[in-house]
Amino acid sequence: MNSESEIPRASGALIAKERKVLEELVGNGTVRLALAKLPPEIRDEYEAITPLTKIPTDTVERVYEAVAEQAGRDVFRMHRDVVRMGVEQALKSIWRVLLRFTGDEALVRRTPLFFNRGLSKGKLEAKMVGAGKAEIRLTGWARVSELQINGIAAAIEAVLTCAGRKTVRVESHRTLDGACLIATWG
Numbered sequence: 001m002n003s004e005s006e007i008p009r010a011s012g013a014l015i016a017k018e019r020k021v022l023e024e025l026v027g028n029g030t031v032r033l034a035l036a037k038l039p040p041e042i043r044d045e046y047e048a049i050t051p052l053t054k055i056p057t058d059t060v061e062r063v064y065e066a067v068a069e070q071a072g073r074d075v076f077r078m079h080r081d082v083v084r085m086g087v088e089q090a091l092k093s094i095w096r097v098l099l100r101f102t103g104d105e106a107l108v109r110r111t112p113l114f115f116n117r118g119l120s121k122g123k124l125e126a127k128m129v130g131a132g133k134a135e136i137r138l139t140g141w142a143r144v145s146e147l148q149i150n151g152i153a154a155a156i157e158a159v160l161t162c163a164g165r166k167t168v169r170v171e172s173h174r175t176l177d178g179a180c181l182i183a184t185w186g
Contacts, residue, residue, distance in 0.1 A: 008121035008141065008148070009054035014086075016049055018060075021086045025078070026071040034070035038062060054120055061147050079147055080154040087158035099163035107163055108134040108183075114155060119148070122178055132165075132185045138178035149179045156183050
């Protein structure tokens with residue numbers, strides 16, 4: 001079994017923001033009903049998050065799965081919508097304006113900064129590989145879940161879109177040590 005320090009964890013501040021967006025998206029009642037169906041230890045851990053805590057990503061994923069089932073939605077699409085909306089809300093104000101004046105190279109180079117604040121496991125490295133094309137590699141997380149890859153892709157799409165890039169698309173595939181994500185935009 002993994003030692004406590006090897007368990008992938010998400011920032012409590014990030015998950016609290018995502019929960020607010022999730023409640024806006026599917027309704028507070030739907031989230032409450034889904035949480036009530038989860039085992040008490042999962043529900044209690046999720047409900048006890050604070051901006052200073054770290055919560056196992058497995059716990060967060062169980063919540064997303066329960067809410068998607070309760071709402072009758074696809075968990076990956078719902079998760080992507082929540083992440084996108086959360087990033088858009090976080091980048092309101094002057095940041096969105098500043099991002100629009102940031103060149104592609106500088107924007108891509110800063111992509112890992114967003115990741116490092118949200119998740120405790122793995123490392124992102126990003127580089128431009130052509131005009132309107134970037135490669136983002138997640139390393140150090142060999143068994144990263146598809147839902148985590150989905151969230152990283154959604155966050156990258158949202159940041160690039162908020163920065164004024166058009167027709168942004170992020171595709172991903174698993175690697176032995178994590179994942180490779182390719183972002184393209186027009």
